[in-house]
Amino acid sequence: xxxxxxxxxxxxxxxxxxxxxxxxxxxxxxxxxxxxxxxxxxxxxxxxxxxxxxxxxxxxxxxxxxxxxxxxxxxxxxxxxxxxxxxxxxxxxxxxxxxxxxxxxxxxxxxxxxxxxxxxxxxxxxxxxxxxxxxxxxxxxxxxxxxxxxxxxxxxxxxxxxxxxxxxxxxxxxxxxxxxxxxxxxxxxxxxxxxxxxxxx
Amino acid sequence: xxxxxxxxxxxxxxxxxxxxxxxxxxxxxxxxxxxxxxxxxxxxxxxxxxxxxxxxxxxxxxxxxxxxxxxxxxxxxxxxxxxxxxxxxxxxxxxxxxxxxxxxxxxxxxxxxxxxxxxxxxxxxxxxxxxxxxxxxxxxxxxxxxxxxxxxxxxxxxxxxxxxxxxxxxxxxxxxxxxxxxxxxxxxxxxxxxxxxxxxx
DNA sequence: CGGAGCCGATGACAGATGTCATGGGTTCGC
DNA sequence: GCGAACCCATGACATCTGTCATCGGCTCCG
Numbered sequence: 526x527x528x529x530x531x532x533x534x535x536x537x538x539x540x541x542x543x544x545x546x547x548x549x550x551x552x553x554x555x556x557x558x559x560x561x562x563x564x565x566x567x568x569x570x571x572x573x574x575x576x577x578x579x580x581x582x583x584x585x586x587x588x589x590x591x592x593x594x595x596x597x598x599x600x601x602x603x604x605x606x607x608x609x610x611x612x613x614x615x616x617x618x619x620x621x622x623x624x625x626x627x628x629x630x631x632x633x634x635x636x637x638x639x640x641x642x643x644x645x646x647x648x649x650x651x652x653x654x655x656x657x658x659x660x661x662x663x664x665x666x667x668x669x670x671x672x673x674x675x676x677x678x679x680x681x682x683x684x685x686x687x688x689x690x691x692x693x694x695x696x697x698x699x700x701x702x703x704x705x706x707x708x709x710x711x712x713x714x715x716x717x718x719x720x721x722x723x724x725x726x
Numbered sequence: 727x728x729x730x731x732x733x734x735x736x737x738x739x740x741x742x743x744x745x746x747x748x749x750x751x752x753x754x755x756x757x758x759x760x761x762x763x764x765x766x767x768x769x770x771x772x773x774x775x776x777x778x779x780x781x782x783x784x785x786x787x788x789x790x791x792x793x794x795x796x797x798x799x800x801x802x803x804x805x806x807x808x809x810x811x812x813x814x815x816x817x818x819x820x821x822x823x824x825x826x827x828x829x830x831x832x833x834x835x836x837x838x839x840x841x842x843x844x845x846x847x848x849x850x851x852x853x854x855x856x857x858x859x860x861x862x863x864x865x866x867x868x869x870x871x872x873x874x875x876x877x878x879x880x881x882x883x884x885x886x887x888x889x890x891x892x893x894x895x896x897x898x899x900x901x902x903x904x905x906x907x908x909x910x911x912x913x914x915x916x917x918x919x920x921x922x923x924x925x926x927x
Numbered sequence: 928c929g930g931a932g933c934c935g936a937t938g939a940c941a942g943a944t945g946t947c948a949t950g951g952g953t954t955c956g957c
Numbered sequence: 958g959c960g961a962a963c964c965c966a967t968g969a970c971a972t973c974t975g976t977c978a979t980c981g982g983c984t985c986c987g
Contacts, residue, residue, distance in 0.1 A: 536809070536830040536831055537830070537831055537832060537833045537834060538744075538807070538828070538829075538830040538831065538832050538833070538834050538837060539740060539743065539830055539834075540834065541747060541833065541834020541835065541837075542740065542743035542744045542746065542747040542834055543739075543743045544834070545743065545746045545747035545749075545750055545834070546742060546743040546746035546747070548746075549746055606739070608737070627739070628739075629737040629738070629739040629740055630737055630738055630739065631738060631739050632738045632739070632742065633738060633739050633740075633741065633742020633743055633745070633746070634742065636739060636742075667932090667933060667934085668933090669933075669934065669935090679915075679919075680881075680913060680915025680916055680919065682912065682913065682973075682974095683973075683974070684973095692935070692936090693935070693936055693937080695935090695936065695937060695938080696934085696935055696936055696937090698973095698974070698975065698976090699935085699936085699975095699976090699977095700934095700935095701974085701975080702974090702975055702976060702977090705975080706976090711883065712881060712883065712943095712974085712975080713974085713975090714880075714881025714915065715881055718880075718881070868962085868963060868964085869963090870963080870964065870965090883943075883944090884943070884944070885943095893965075893966090894965070894966055894967080896965090896966060896967060896968085897964085897965055897966055897967090899943095899944070899945065899946090900945095900946090900947095900965085900966085901964095901965095902944085902945080903944095903945055903946060903947090906945080907946090913944085913945080913973095914944085914945090
């Protein structure tokens with residue numbers, strides 16, 4: 526009884542290495558590979574695997590949408606692999622139906638076991654991130670504040686942010702000010718950094 | 727005739743996957759693994775491998791120092807693997823004696839061949855990065871300007887930067903202004919981003 | 928209904944930031 | 958010796974940013 530896998534990661538070297546790692550297991554076989562979120566969905570539809578292993582960071586866009594789509598349309602369980610394991614992202618991943626959440630700090634030897642567990646109907650979530658997600662304060666920012674902070678993340682001036690979010694410059698500064706106060710950040714860069722680290726943006 | 731390798735990457739999953747990938751080759755054997763730059767040097771000294779494969783991004787510090795040390799002290803050729811292949815970093819890597827420079831966008835199947843080439847005394851440099859490095863403008867920033875831009879990269883206020891670099895606040899602003907003018911950046915965040923993307927900081 | 932919270936905006940103000948001119952110090956190469 | 962380039966600093970100025978008070982409109986809940 527082999528488990529048929531689809532594997533997606535935008536970095537060829539990593540994807541190939543993971544394929545080699547999983548190929549060492551007698552009961553795992555990689556039947557399809559993809560280098561982007563869109564391609565991952567297409568390959569999954571074509572191959573109808575028993576399980577999909579997706580990297581979360583696959584520009585453009587993230588693997589979360591692909592994970593949700595693969596789970597919703599095909600009923601295929603998804604294991605997400607991520608470099609930056611942020612609490613908020615775990616929350617959204619679980620909401621999207623993801624069955625496994627594995628940071629890249631996980632020992633390589635455990636990945637196959639995790640895949641078997643998820644294939645067997647169980648879930649796997651990295652204990653550290655789970656703890657962080659359970660103890661975290663919920664995001665204190667309003668949707669609009671999140672928009673503005675997101676737009677401010679690249680260090681753009683207020684006028685640019687205002688244009689991007691279709692708001693008056695003064696309103697943007699108000700939202701930024703509110704977000705900085707809520708996050709205890711001295712400036713918008715720090716606020717954006719904090720929000721990102723928590724997985725809120 | 728097998729090639730004995732030491733492999734270093736801070737992410738366990740990636741390191742293990744790369745080990746699996748390389749282990750598929752009959753003539754390659756991974757004799758030591760490390761999860762940090764310092765550990766990489768120690769393991770290399772203990773194992774005296776034929777070649778070392780190091781990830782460039784290994785906080786704290788980067789793999790460049792470890793690569794230079796392994797090359798200088800042991801005469802072991804080093805292949806650097808990196809996620810963000812920036813022209814300036816390639817320049818510094820070659821100056822440090824690195825023999826192979828491989829971005830993670832390289833197809834996995836080629837890594838073994840690259841290792842054999844480097845072990846055979848040749849060099850390997852990713853063609854795209856090499857082209858970028860050859861056509862790039864040289865860094866226009868003075869050493870002091872680089873210091874200040876580096877300190878400004880995290881979005882710290884001027885006073886903090888001044889304290890970190892032991893300069894008067896006004897001087898910091900002058901350096902930042904000069905750097906922004908040279909890089910064509912509208913503010914210091916953009917300047918820091920540009921400098922980073924070019925591999926100058 | 929009334930309050931609370933979010934949304935969008937304005938105006939005023941202090942402080943931070945970016946620009947410019949200018950100065951004196953050093954080192955280096957011609 | 959002289960100019961060029963870098964280093965460090967100051968002062969003045971315009972702009973940007975962050976804070977605060979205040980406004981009206983909206984929705985949702987008790």
